Amino acid sequence: MIRRSKSIKRSPVRRKNRPKKRPKSELVQFKKKLWIKFAKWIKDTKGSDCFSCDRKGLVGRELHAGHMLSAGQYPAIRWDPMNVWPQCAYDNIFRKGNYLEYRQKFIDRFGQEEYDKLWNRRHEVRQWRLEDLKEIERMIDSSGSRNAEN
Secondary structure (H helix, E strand, O other), X not given: OOOOOOOOOOOOOOOOOOOOOOOOXXXXXXXXXXXXXXXXXXXXXXXXXXXXXXXXXXXXXXXXXXXXXXXOOOHHHOOOOOOEEEEEHHHHHHOOOOHHHHHHHHHHHHOHHHHHHHHHHOOOOOOOOHHHHHHHHHHXXXXXXXXXXX
């Protein structure tokens, strides 16, 4: 082992300049705002009971808008109201959507044919443009105003 007469001088740790964060695109910002509006619309129009486990009267953080077929895996049906139903937080987060129960209840309620339509559309190539998302927002706003009148 080599011994040094003087210790090695070490310079203090220098932090690298972090790159500035890029501003988020208008599309990304709009998607986030639209999801909040879409989830609220789902919960308002489809009730406060969990679709997959039938828990009743959920409110606030207990109630989520859960996808039967994952929005991340299948972006073509992310905004499809038939794919999104109210779901308790326990099923949506901890049970990863409770897919088996969700699927069975969906088939019991709407039939195998409706499930097959959704299943066949899941791999469509869909690039969501700002105009498409604004159309969804108009649909939500127009149906929300009809619900307020009734």
